[in-house]
Amino acid sequence: MDSFDPSASSLGKDVDPAVMHELLQIRSSIDNFDATLVYVLAERFRATQRVGVLKAEHRLPPADPTRESMQIARLRRLAEEAHLDPAFAEKFLTFIIDEVIRHHQAISDGTAPLPVTPGSADADTRA
Numbered sequence: 001m002d003s004f005d006p007s008a009s010s011l012g013k014d015v016d017p018a019v020m021h022e023l024l025q026i027r028s029s030i031d032n033f034d035a036t037l038v039y040v041l042a043e044r045f046r047a048t049q050r051v052g053v054l055k056a057e058h059r060l061p062p063a064d065p066t067r068e069s070m071q072i073a074r075l076r077r078l079a080e081e082a083h084l085d086p087a088f089a090e091k092f093l094t095f096i097i098d099e100v101i102r103h104h105q106a107i108s109d110g111t112a113p114l115p116v117t118p119g120s121a122d123a124d125t126r127a
């Protein structure tokens with residue numbers, strides 16, 4: 001794995017050390033949130049991969065617009081409750097779903113690469 005330097009910055013050397021200290025503390029939380037996002041997204045794509053296989057096996061269309069409308073309306077409500085911009089929540093979900101639909105299409109076309117699972121021959125075994 002490539003090394004991650006949490007203190008790497010382009011802000012220059014003139015930043016007040018106390019400000020830099022506070023910034024690095026906040027960035028440490030941001031790094032944890034970013035890692036969580038990756039894990040959450042990986043699990044979501046693992047689930048949608050199963051949906052893609054199921055849909056392909058039963059010749060169902062990749063997209064389900066009615067389901068998507070429900071998901072978007074729900075996420076917009078949750079975003080409002082959480083004080084997150086609902087337009088951003090919708091854009092983010094739509095971005096993910098569009099990618100899922102591309103994956104579903106590729107599974108049904110037979111052009112999808114095999115999912116890389118730990119221990120499989122395709123898995124990246126580099127340290």
Ligand SMILES: O=C(O)C(=O)C[C@]1(C(=O)O)C=C[C@@H](O)C=C1
Pocket residue numbers: 048051052062063064065067068071096097100101104
């Ligand atoms: O639930 C489905 O039918 C899916 O294919 C999953 C999913 C999603 O990513 O949530 C993706 C595409 C569909 O249009 C709706 C939802």
